[in-house]
Amino acid sequence: MSRIFLILKKVGILIMMQQLRNPKNVKLVSLFVAAIFVLGCFALSLTQSGFGKTASAAASESAIGVVNYQMLVAQSPDLKGVDEAMKTEIENAQKDFNEKSKTMNEAEKRRYYTQTQERLQNKQKELMDPVIKNIEAAIKKVADKKGLVVVVEKSTVVYGGLDITDEVAKSMQSGK
Numbered sequence: 001m002s003r004i005f006l007i008l009k010k011v012g013i014l015i016m017m018q019q020l021r022n023p024k025n026v027k028l029v030s031l032f033v034a035a036i037f038v039l040g041c042f043a044l045s046l047t048q049s050g051f052g053k054t055a056s057a058a059a060s061e062s063a064i065g066v067v068n069y070q071m072l073v074a075q076s077p078d079l080k081g082v083d084e085a086m087k088t089e090i091e092n093a094q095k096d097f098n099e100k101s102k103t104m105n106e107a108e109k110r111r112y113y114t115q116t117q118e119r120l121q122n123k124q125k126e127l128m129d130p131v132i133k134n135i136e137a138a139i140k141k142v143a144d145k146k147g148l149v150v151v152v153e154k155s156t157v158v159y160g161g162l163d164i165t166d167e168v169a170k171s172m173q174s175g176k
Contacts, residue, residue, distance in 0.1 A: 065148040066161040067168055072135050075169050082127045089123050138171045139164070 073079065093116050101109045142164050143151050154163065 063147070063149040064161045065143050065146065065151040065164045066154040066157050067139055067151055067163070068154045068165045069135070071165060072139075072168055072172070073131070076131050076135060076172060078131045078134060082124075082131060085127055086120075086124055089120060093120055134172065135168070138168045142167045142171055 097113065097116050101112060104112060139151055146162065146164060146167075148162065148164070151164065152161070154161075154165065
């Protein structure tokens with residue numbers, strides 16, 4: 001079986017060699033190889049020059065906005081109400097803890113203190129949720145107006161993006 005295969009292989013090579021002796025076939029093969037070489041060089045030069053990358057980077061940069069989220073939270077007009085409500089909540093929790101912990105041992109005090117802290121954290125989250133939603137709505141509104149597809153936190157961006165922090169802050173202040 002392997003002898004037959006070797007014979008067929010040799011015959012195939014002989015036939016190919018005979019076809020390559022024909023000047024017309026040599027010309028066609030040479031032109032085909034040259035065309036593949038030229039197209040390969042052209043494609044390589046395009047990828048190395050960054051031709052496609054430049055256009056896509058410019059398009060994506062214009063569709064990305066950045067905001068300083070901490071600054072927006074700090075400038076939120078609703079934050080003052082949250083701070084006042086939390087101060088009242090903390091004062092009430094301290095009074096409650098002082099009254100109830102008088103008769104507790106140290107382990108019970110620690111457990112009750114942890115529960116009180118969790119309650120205060122939940123209350124703060126409950127009070128901050130509307131503030132965060134207002135900020136996100138203002139960001140979305142400004143982003144839609146500017147035609148931005150993505151808005152990210154400014155501290156995570158190394159380069160690029162359109163900073164819309166000031167416009168979002170003005171939008172929140174005006175209540176629009």
